Amino acid sequence: MNLAEILVYTDIRQLHQIANHYGCECNPHSKNDLITTLLSNLRHKSTIQTEVERLSSPEVHFLMQLLLDKRSVFSLEDLMAKASVAIDSEHEQRMEEGRKLIAAALRRGWVFPAKGKTVGQYQIPQDLREPYLKAWLNGKLDEAEWKGTQPAAYRDEGTAMSDDLYQFLRFLEREPVPLTADGGMYKRYQSQLLRFLSVQEEPLPPQKWRFGYGLHFDLYPDRFSLLYDYCYYQRWIEESPGVLRIAEKGVEQLLTPVSEQIQHDVIRFWLRLYKRAIPNLPMIVQVIPVTTRGGWLAQSSLANLLLPWIKPFYYDEPLNILHNRILKMMVHLGLLKVGQRGDGEWMYAHTELCQSWLKAYNGFTESTILLK
Numbered sequence: 001m002n003l004a005e006i007l008v009y010t011d012i013r014q015l016h017q018i019a020n021h022y023g024c025e026c027n028p029h030s031k032n033d034l035i036t037t038l039l040s041n042l043r044h045k046s047t048i049q050t051e052v053e054r055l056s057s058p059e060v061h062f063l064m065q066l067l068l069d070k071r072s073v074f075s076l077e078d079l080m081a082k083a084s085v086a087i088d089s090e091h092e093q094r095m096e097e098g099r100k101l102i103a104a105a106l107r108r109g110w111v112f113p114a115k116g117k118t119v120g121q122y123q124i125p126q127d128l129r130e131p132y133l134k135a136w137l138n139g140k141l142d143e144a145e146w147k148g149t150q151p152a153a154y155r156d157e158g159t160a161m162s163d164d165l166y167q168f169l170r171f172l173e174r175e176p177v178p179l180t181a182d183g184g185m186y187k188r189y190q191s192q193l194l195r196f197l198s199v200q201e202e203p204l205p206p207q208k209w210r211f212g213y214g215l216h217f218d219l220y221p222d223r224f225s226l227l228y229d230y231c232y233y234q235r236w237i238e239e240s241p242g243v244l245r246i247a248e249k250g251v252e253q254l255l256t257p258v259s260e261q262i263q264h265d266v267i268r269f270w271l272r273l274y275k276r277a278i279p280n281l282p283m284i285v286q287v288i289p290v291t292t293r294g295g296w297l298a299q300s301s302l303a304n305l306l307l308p309w310i311k312p313f314y315y316d317e318p319l320n321i322l323h324n325r326i327l328k329m330m331v332h333l334g335l336l337k338v339g340q341r342g343d344g345e346w347m348y349a350h351t352e353l354c355q356s357w358l359k360a361y362n363g364f365t366e367s368t369i370l371l372k
Contacts (some may be wrong), residue, residue, distance in 0.1 A: 003125035009115040052135040059087035068286040070362040142281040151339025160198035176245035184219035212277040215371040282363030301345040
């Protein structure tokens with residue numbers, strides 16, 4: 001529902017709270033006058049811009065989670081979970097601060113009790129989402145950053161990940177592959193297989209740590225690790241003691257043409273798999289296409305925007321998480337294209353797939369996947 005429809009059914013006490021928050025001058029005894037005044041104020045560009053500029057970091061974080069979650073109705077538990085993520089403090093204090101964030105959202109007219117729903121259900125005016133997102137971006141990026149130097153060439157991997165799933169299955173269909181005592185493919189088999197794939201990677205050198213991003217993340221390079229885990233999760237491949245082979249479901253899959261749905265499913269799998277290590281991943285993945293609407297954006301600009309929402313994961317630092325676990329993987333999945341400026345700065349722009357896929361998908365509602 002849009003703001004005009006919601007205000008009609010809103011309790012007059014909340015209308016008074018919102019009017020007081022924004023300093024609106026109107027007849028407090030006339031609900032019609034309250035609604036008319038609030039409509040003109042709450043949707044005004046300058047009101048929204050001023051409101052966004054005076055928000056604290058947790059308030060911005062909470063607001064972005066609200067705006068980018070596509071659900072039309074939220075439970076109180078949903079709102080508390082979002083508030084909890086936005087506040088970095090001890091549990092008891094986080095609960096108290098979370099309640100304050102929700103109360104402030106009600107006063108600001110971001111959240112309203114949902115009409116005709118069970119008590120404890122809330123909604124966000126649909127027509128306020130876009131203006132608030134634009135206001136937030138206006139404070140973060142100026143037009144020059146969008147209209148700066150374009151990369152001379154760029155890489156768009158398109159459907160390469162889906163195509164390589166089938167390459168991997170065909171490789172295993174020819175003959176099973178022996179596994180090491182650690183459960184990984186021997187390096188010579190890895191090298192042979194990786195040469196067949198669309199995007200070249202090298203077998204990993206000995207690693208001090210690699211965990212949290214999949215079943216065999218410690219044994220395989222990033223892109224192939226995701227590809228392998230997806231096949232394993234779908235039961236297209238099976239591991240036996242000392243050997244890896246294609247499963248019956250994998251043989252059946254090879255009889256099915258590569259489809260757009262497979263690419264969508266792999267993206268969804270990546271989000272669910274990486275969400276445990278990067279709790280804000282569903283929000284960040286939604287923010288990136290919004291920031292690149294005007295064209296190409298430098299990696300350093302994206303880092304300035306997104307690093308506050310990325311926490312270290314053991315030895316994986318926020319900058320590395322952004323570069324290698326998010327941006328690089330979004331390129332591999334066909335969500336972003338990447339190029340390089342003359343000064344060596346990497347730049348990113350969203351693809352058509354990114355826009356269409358994210359309109360239909362809501363990662364906030366997804367549970368995480370644990371493969372081991």
